[in-house]
Amino acid sequence: MSATVSDIAAPPVKPSLATRITTLVRDVGNLARDHLELAALEAQRAAIGLTKVLSAAVVVSILVVTAWLSFVASGIVWATDAGVSWPVALSVAGLLNLALAAGVVFWIKAQTGELAFAGTVRQLQRTVEEAKEELA
Numbered sequence: 001m002s003a004t005v006s007d008i009a010a011p012p013v014k015p016s017l018a019t020r021i022t023t024l025v026r027d028v029g030n031l032a033r034d035h036l037e038l039a040a041l042e043a044q045r046a047a048i049g050l051t052k053v054l055s056a057a058v059v060v061s062i063l064v065v066t067a068w069l070s071f072v073a074s075g076i077v078w079a080t081d082a083g084v085s086w087p088v089a090l091s092v093a094g095l096l097n098l099a100l101a102a103g104v105v106f107w108i109k110a111q112t113g114e115l116a117f118a119g120t121v122r123q124l125q126r127t128v129e130e131a132k133e134e135l136a
Contacts, residue, residue, distance in 0.1 A: 035123065042117045049111055056108045063101040070094035 015023075074090035 038123055039120050042120050046117065053108050053111050056104050060101045060104045063097045063104070067094040067097035067101070070097065
């Protein structure tokens with residue numbers, strides 16, 4: 001058996017400079033698109049989180065105003081009436097509203113972690129680290 005020309009493996013062809021530049025430009029464009037897409041998705045996620053926090057802030061405001069009105073009404077009733085039932089009832093309602101508002105405030109604090117663009121920052125840090133490794 002004799003070896004034919006097609007049986008002999010051709011040496012790998014080095015890509016030309018123009019091909020390398022074209023590939024580099026395409027890769028940079030793809031990387032930029034990926035980063036922009038990630039930023040857009042995280043902006044959407046942050047907007048949803050902000051909407052939740054703002055909605056909760058409105059609820060807290062309503063509850064605090066209700067508590068304040070309950071305390072004021074309780075003071076008025078207490079001053080005008082010698083009985084205990086109305087003021088105690090209104091005071092308890094006010095304290096319950098404040099307790100509920102405190103619970104919503106803790107929920108708001110838990111939601112603020114979603115507003116930090118953590119994925120974008122993590123991806124950009126990886127990109128910088130990869131570039132440093134390539135230079136080394």
